[in-house]
Amino acid sequence: MKNLIWTVCLCIGMLSCSKNSDAPEEEKSVVKPEVASLMFPLNNSECVDGAIISSAKSKVTFEWNTANNADGYELKLKNLQTKITTGHLSSKAEISITLDRGAAYSWYVVSVNNGSGEKVESGVWKFYNAGEGVTAYAPFPADGVSPLSGAQIAHLAAGITLEWTGNDVDNDIEGYDIYFGETSNPELYQENLTASSLENVIINQDTKYYWKIKTKDKRGNVSYSDVFQFKVN
Secondary structure (H helix, E strand, C coil): CHHHHHHHHHHHHHHHHHHHHCCCCCCCCCCCCCCCCEEECCCCEEECCCEECCCCEEEEEEEECCCCCCCEEEEEEEECCCCCEEEEEECCCEEEEEEECCCEEEEEEEEECCCCCCEEECCCEEEEECCCCCCCCCCCCCEEEECCCCEEECCCCCCEEEEEECCCCCCCEEEEEEEEECCCCCCEEEEEECCCEEEEECCCCCEEEEEEEEEEECCCCEEECCCEEEEEC
């Protein structure tokens, strides 16, 4: 009987030790940096404060507010004519970058916490880098609002509404042409729209669609948006 009691106690003790050894470690808190607030160049503006390097280039200092819990930043810069995006690392809330003069750009800042690896993105701003002798600028490429690019949407027999936003330094947008279709290079669908939406666009089930916007101003300048796409379930 004593041997039996000892064996039972020993097994219980082994189970207790095993349970303690397998106990999960206390989870570490994840530190997330704040979103950076952009300051300069101003959104939808003409940047005139750059240091001129040549007739084709100037250096612009980008600025944003310091974000709490951020150990560093990456500025994402896109040339809206060439569609090329570049990344620029900075440990401070500013960085100087050489740009093409007379070109349109968009930019945003990624705040990074090195300890947790967490990253957050700011909003996106657009601006024109001032050019030599430029008196009028083409509109900024329009942004697609709805459907969001990459979205999957339900089929509607009555069709859907395409929505977008457009901006121009000169505030002289005259209208929009919409390209829409089932290929990545969509054909002209409707032109000379003055509103920033198009209703009753007919769609089919189980089909992927592509669309883009051509923005026109009163001086004959134009710009083209990126090509957006969505899937109809």
